[in-house]
Amino acid sequence: AQKVTQAQTEISVVEKEDVTLDCVYETRDTTYYLFWYKQPPSGELVFLIRRNSFDEQNEISGRYSWNFQKSTSSFNFTITASQVVDSAVYFCALSEVFYNNNDMRFGAGTRLTVKP
């Protein structure tokens, strides 16, 4: 069965520090998709990135970067030079293609607090 683990419940950093949010997943499917979403206090989940299981290239988008390693079933998210506006709950999610559906399985989330 698909499972996503975000072991870090809460992280607190001071502005301008780098921070890495961990995500470990389990799946029996060979084709799957991984996602990161941000949930600010307003409530809606904001899409950050999607990565398919065949693309292990790391990705960088501004201060955000993602490290996908199939060998360790991990899809970690790093924020460089964090800012107060990065404070939110971050979710990692997994979708298995075999079932051909949108049943995204979410991790428990990591609450990031960036202090000025």
Add this chain to the structure above:
Amino acid sequence: KAGVTQTPRYLIKTRGQQVTLSCSPISGHRSVSWYQQTPGQGLQFLFEYFSETQRNKGNFPGRFSGRQFSNSRSEMNVSTLELGDSALYLCASSYMDRAETEAFFGQGTRLTVV
């Protein structure tokens, strides 16, 4: 382009009552999924609709139901409300129903059952 709209934003109901929540997806999106978010259980998948058909259902009791209309708008209904149904209910819309489709979420409906 308008985002996903959920109404109402907040709702207070009494145990035993029923409630209907509404979700208007992004124009052109045909898939709508519903999630329940609680502090204890996190984000849990309720069901997904695509072109008016329920494609997948999570592990929730039959008191939770939904439907999708021809314009892709969706409603979910919870009957015989229990205190444990208090949660943030999130709706997500996608262009297609495949797993790799990016999902856009609404701001949710916060339901409080008293």
